[in-house]
Amino acid sequence: MPATIVLGGQWGDEGKGKITDALASSSGMVVRANGGSNAGHTISTPQGVFKMHLVPSGILSPGTTCVIGAGVVIDPIQLAQELQELRDRGIDTSALVISDRAHVVLPYHSEIDRGEERLRGEVPIGTTLRGIGPAYADKVSRRGMRIADLCDERTARPELDRSFDARNKLLSAYYESEEVDAVSMTEQLIGAAESLWPFVGHAEDVVQDALDRGERVIVECAQGAMLDIDYGSYPFVTSSSPTAAGACQGAGIAPNQVDRVIGVFKAYSSRVGSGPFPTELFDETGHEIRERGREYGTTTGRPRRVGWFDSVAARRVVRLNGVTEIALTLLDVLDGFDPIQVGAGYELDGAAIEHVPTLSTDYDRVKPILAPAEGWLEDTTAIREGQDLPSKARAYIDRIGALTGAPVSMVGVGPDRDQLVSVGRDIAAVIR
Incomplete structure (x- = not known):
């Protein structure tokens, strides 16, 4: 069975851990492909909230082999502590494999x-x-x-x-x-x-053997594609390649062994640290989104910058990574807003542009072309079926799909494992 790649479509912190955790329940293996302890995954389970930096999210799914690939840079002291903390909380870590090439x-x-x-x-x-x-x-x-x-x-x-x-x-x-x-x-x-x-071994062989056996392998990227060292907002980027191509390299799989690329996007945008952010909000709306979304870094604790969904940047990520579907997270954060704005285009020095500028000095001057969307002003956190979402929420989801060029297959409506809604299909089919 081919591999599935889960990547962040924005500047990180999109909720990739939640999506990987959902997919891991029906997968034989989860592979971490890039980054290091600068990444942070927060997963809410019946056993409590887990915040991990190096261990793949699949460690919380019994029977799932977890691999740290050669593309990861490992702080051994941090990893040893993280594994001990998991064991102290009753989590079995015996199915972990660490690449000897990392x-x-x-x-x-x-x-x-x-x-x-x-x-x-x-x-x-x-x-x-x-x-x-x-x-x-x-x-x-x-x-x-x-x-x-x-x-x-x-x-x-x-x-x-x-x-x-x-x-x-x-x-x-x-x-x-x-x-x-x-x-x-x-x-x-x-x-x-x-x-x-x-735990140390030839991780790439372990991954290839799993694919040969027909197991579903999930490859999770750290950070987000807009932080890619080559195609991100350089120099305000990470030092690895959190893209579909980078996932293949870091995990030790071939591109033709991948049949599904899930781009994880927040229903709005956030960013940590410096760098261009055209749709950033500096007003009370931005503050409220930050508080409702608990937008503070898992790794640093720093407040994240927040803004409206940026469809120009998102569309670029979809195209460059061959994203086959979108997982839209934190939709519930927007429950209380009307109207909601969407970054539908860019304007640079008074002229409309359709691309993401290469120079950060140009990107900093970009003005977003905002398009309003009707808010639904209803609580979505208890919804578990796509058909039960408010019609205006469904319209917003459809709009994201149309603007980015990839269909939205699932929507997150809260931090817990079960707060994941399928769009168009049964959730069991979506997280297969």
Whole structure:
């Protein structure tokens, strides 16, 4: 059976974890493809609310194999802690597989991250300061350390000694930052590696074997496609590729092994950190959406910037990723608004444009062409069938599908697992 990719269609925080969690119940495997502990998935279950950064969302579905692919950069200390916290809450983590090819985020990476943000002065990227960018930089510079290297007791300590020595010189001389305690951190890293070793393996072979057996494999991307290193709002982007193509690379699957690409979009928009955001709201409406949507970062706790749905950016994501269907989340947040605005187009320097500008200086000057939609002013949180949605809510959903070029197949109406409504089909068929 082919693979399904779940990707964020905006700037992250779209609710991908909820969708992956729903799909995992009928899937044999969930693979995390990119990013690191800068990502955050919040999943509400009968056992409580779980906030995860590295472990795939499928870990909460018994019988589902969870894989951390080679495209992820792993903070081993963070991952070891996350797994222990899950076990402490009664979650079985034995079905986890960690790619031995995944690169490692080391303690000095976060210090370099802080130093880079400080050097940017008044125009920071707004990173999570988790060291993700510097870890990917070391990876592509061919000086990174992989999980396999960290777990090799013959070479781990000498390699860590060399790495800490070189990076501490960089921290003190260039960034004017304090050096990392190499001795203490080495012991913590070796300890974390020992606890992770039972999970480490050839992840790409595990994934391919599952596909050969005919299992449904879910590949989940971190962040959102508008933060892609190549096609996002550069330089205000992440350091990996949270796209369908990036999912294939990071998970170890071929493009022709994918038959379904689910783009997850909020019914409005949000963004963390700096960067262009044409439909951003700065008024009381924006504040109310933030509070109703609990728009505070899972990883950083920072308040997110919020705005209306941006169909220009969304349509671009649909086209570049071959999105076959949309999961529209947090529809219930808009229950109390009338009218609702939709970013239907862009205007730059007085002229209508149909593309997303390449230069951030141009993108910053874009004015949204807003089109009003009627609000439904009804509570949708208890609705479980698409036919029971208010007619004006259905009209809004249909409009999103028409503007983006991909049909909406499911709608989120709350944080809980069962607050997912199928549009046009039975929910069991949608989350097959």
